[in-house]
Amino acid sequence: MLSRLSILADPMIAVLLIATALALFVPSVGEARGIAQTVSSVGIFLLFLVNGMRIARGEIARGLANWRFFAPLFLWVFGAMSLAGLGFAQLASTILPPMVALGFLYLGTLPSTIQSATSYTSLAGGNIALSVVGAALINIAGVFVTAPLFALLGGGSAAEIGNETILRIGLILILPFVIGQLLQDWTIDTLRERKSQVVWLDRLVIGIAVYVAFSGAVEQGLATMFSATDWAVLLALIVAFLIVGTGGAWGLGGLLRYPREDRIAFLFAGAQKSVAIGAPLAAILFPPDIAGFVIAPLLLYHLLQLVWAAPLATYLARQQPD
Template structure:
């Protein structure tokens, strides 16, 4: 059990820290920025092509059939979580730069993360199959839902999401995903036999997107814009968000009357937010000098959720073995 409690139990933590540190020490700026953005866009295209290949159409159909689980999960992820983010964005506005405060709205509109949600559901003794399908469906929906939902909630405060951004989303996210779905009959088995390599592809692409985004923010003076109180407020608000998300997802699963295994699946699929969608989407929606500010709450949230997920899953597993409940 001790290895699950390690700070770096999930390699994604190290990737995010390394990408952020590299952006601070050696940012892609000046003439290097367009080249870095091009590499990031190409990597994102490949990632979503692979995502389309590996999310089986049969799993999507099974998830839609289980509407009693999926519809409340969809409502929680794209309804309750964005509203919590909108409220925290208002609180953050008095402590952090406006674009960072806006990042709480962006964070709220993102789908959940598939890989870690499934892993921690398994560790906690939850319904793994349901977690895989639920998180996959939410991620697929996020490709289409997140950008318009963010634009509607952010309103005039948001960066302009015009036709150019919609075209970029279509070409870099939706098109490769659709192509992947179309060819998955020839590729699905091959990818499933190489889960380890695919997981590292995810991490590499996310690392590139985070590096490019934070490079722009560093060039704009991100560090100098924060006081110590500002950093404390940002971390505190992210912790509040994570507690509200985790507690709310667990309580909602109880109100729905889900059996314990399904309730655990709802908890991890509902409370965790995906940097795998968030960082690439921010790189497409926002200019590099803006994206780093907007994803700051997301990176903190993702790092902290990974740090607490293993201990939480271990606690749930221990309680299940002891025949206890968390309420």
């Protein structure tokens, strides 16, 4: 199983690398930018429509009923991690470009990633059902919580969540999800049978959103703005943020006296961050010439969380009591 979860075996990494390379060498500028943004918006709408179709209403109800797990997970992901992101953003602002530093706050306010959190929970011998439901609920909450929380904590330096932005979020993220929930009785079985195709829809839409965002950043001089020292500082801060997220989630699960299986589920659902929500939402919140800078910490965190999680999950599996 470890080979299937290694970073080299994860197609999402290849998609992100290809999207970034295309933005560096063939950026979308001028009239092409408008076309790419439209394609990205349509793709995001379709992605959230499918998400609404495939997340069963019964799973949502069961997750909400298990408040002893979900409530602390919600407070950790959107409370503690957001405040940690704010602290890292303030630290990074003394060294890195302002919009990149702000990306740490954006990273902190994002929800968990469902697929890898569930996969690593399974590898580590954790509670898979609890991981699936917990991460799914946090993802749904993130659609509603991340943008206003980011604006609240970021103050004047964050994206302005005005009426137009709220309308775009409602039309492109929330509306299709609600429609999907209404239609899922007729679609959920078909989507489960075509899980591999649905996963590739996720990857394609995320890739397009990343390409559009980084095209704008490249046009603004991303490639020349960062020195080798800047990249080293960014990497060091991301590693530190990952240690805070992982160590904090594991420690909180211990303080709450969760059974080992539940504690493992809390660890991966609490520390993993979702590029599937982060990239599309950034495409709505920020103009392309800003979005690429803001999501830079997210993309690096996503890469490192996969590098970190595989050996960690293997270690936890070996520590399982007989």
